Amino acid sequence: MNYRHEFHAGNFADVFKHAILCRILHHLRGKPAAFRVIDTHAGAGLYDLASAAAERSGEWHDGIEKLLSAEISAEVAALLAPYLEAVSACNSGGRLRIYPGSPTLIRALLRPQDRLIACELEPKAHLALARNLRGDSRVKILELDGWVALNAYVPPKERRGLVFVDPPFEAGSDFSNLVSGLTAAHRKWATGIYALWYPLKGRRDADLLARRLGRAGLPKVLRAEILVAPLGDPARLGGAGMILVNPPWTLESELSAILPALIRVFGGAGEAHFSSGLACGGTRTERSLMYGLFPQGRSWCVVPYWQ
Numbered sequence: 687m688n689y690r691h692e693f694h695a696g697n698f699a700d701v702f703k704h705a706i707l708c709r710i711l712h713h714l715r716g717k718p719a720a721f722r723v724i725d726t727h728a729g730a731g732l733y734d735l736a737s738a739a740a741e742r743s744g745e746w747h748d749g750i751e752k753l754l755s756a757e758i759s760a761e762v763a764a765l766l767a768p769y770l771e772a773v774s775a776c777n778s779g780g781r782l783r784i785y786p787g788s789p790t791l792i793r794a795l796l797r798p799q800d801r802l803i804a805c806e807l808e809p810k811a812h813l814a815l816a817r818n819l820r821g822d823s824r825v826k827i828l829e830l831d832g833w834v835a836l837n838a839y840v841p842p843k844e845r846r847g848l849v850f851v852d853p854p855f856e857a858g859s860d861f862s863n864l865v866s867g868l869t870a871a872h873r874k875w876a877t878g879i880y881a882l883w884y885p886l887k888g889r890r891d892a893d894l895l896a897r898r899l900g901r902a903g904l905p906k907v908l909r910a911e912i913l914v915a916p917l918g919d920p921a922r923l924g925g926a927g928m929i930l931v932n933p934p935w936t937l938e939s940e941l942s943a944i945l946p947a948l949i950r951v952f953g954g955a956g957e958a959h960f961s962s963g964l965a966c967g968g969t970r971t972e973r974s975l976m977y978g979l980f981p982q983g984r985s986w987c988v989v990p991y992w993q
C-alpha cells in the first residue's frame with residue numbers, strides 16, 4: 687500500500703465526493719430514526735494542508751481553496767452548506783489549514799443516535815485516524831480491509847444508512863472489487879445507500895464498471911461524473927465519478943445544480959471529451975448510462991440508471 691491521501695486531500699475529486707457524501711448525510715438526518723455509515727476506506731480523517739506532501743502536490747489549491755474563494759449562487763451555497771460548514775469547523779480565523787477527510791465529515795453530521803464504522807488498513811493512516819476521531823462513542827475505528835468490512839457490516843442493525851466506498855485504485859483490482867463488493871453487499875442489504883467513488887483517467891475502466899454494474903441488475907443507480915482536464919494521460923486525474931445506489935430522491939436534481947457550479951469553479955474539460963466512450967451497444971439500461979454522459983459542451987453528468 688503506497689497510496690497516501692495527504693497528497694490529494696482537498697483536491698477537486700475530494701470536493702466532488704465530499705459534497706455528494708454530505709448531501710446524502712443531510713438527507714439521512716431528515717428522519718429521526720438512527721442511521722449507520724460504514725466508511726470502508728477511511729484514510730487519516732484530517733489533513734494538514736501545510737504539510738510537505740500537501741505543499742508538494744498543491745492539489746488543494748485547485749480544489750477546496752478555489753471553491754472557498756468562488757462566487758456561487760445562493761441555491762448552490764445552501765446545498766453545499768453541510769459540507770462547507772464541516773470544513774470550516776476544522777479551521778479557525780477564516781483561514782484554511784486543515785482539510786477534513788470522509789470520517790470527519792461523517793462524524794460532523796452524526797446525531798446522538800447515529801453511528802459510524804470507519805475502516806483503514808494502512809497502519810500509519812489507521813493510527814492517525816484513531817487519534818483524530820478518538821473519544822466519540824458513536825464512532826468505531828477498525829484496522830480492517832474495507833472489502834471485508836463491506837460484506838461483514840451489512841445490513842447494520844439500524845437498517846438505515848450509507849456505505850461509502852473510496853478505495854485508492856493503486857491496484858487494478860479495485861474496479862472489479864467495486865462490482866463484486868457492491869453486488870454481494872446489495873444482496874444482503876438491498877435498501878442501503880451505497881456511494882462508490884472512482885477516478886477518471888481514461889474512459890475504459892469507468893465504462894466497463896458501468897457495463898458490469900448494468901449486468902448486475904441493481905435497480906436504482908445514479909452515476910455522476912465531472913471532468914476537469916483531458917482524459918488519456920494515465921498519470922493525471924482528469925475527472926472523477928460516483929456510483930450512487932438507492933440515492934435520496936432529491937439527489938439527482940441537487941447534483942444537477944451542484945455539478946455545473948463545481949465545473950465553473952474548477953474549469954471543465956468541455957467538449958473535447960464528449961465523444962469518448964459513447965459508442966456502445968448493449969441493453970437500454972447500459973446505453974442510458976453511456977449515452978447520457980457529457981452532452982455537447984458539458985463536463986458534468988448525472989445519469990439515472992433506471993430510466
Ligand SMILES: C[S@@+](CC[C@H](N)C(=O)[O-])C[C@H]1O[C@@H](n2cnc3c(N)ncnc32)[C@H](O)[C@@H]1O
Nearest residue numbers: 691727728729787788806807808831832852854
Ligand atoms: C482515497 S483514500 C480515502 C480517503 C477518504 N475516504 C476520504 O474521503 O477522506 C483511500 C484509503 O484507503 C486505504 N486503503 C487501501 N487499501 C485498503 C483496504 N483494502 N481496506 C481499507 N483501507 C484501505 C488507504 O491507505 C487510503 O488511506
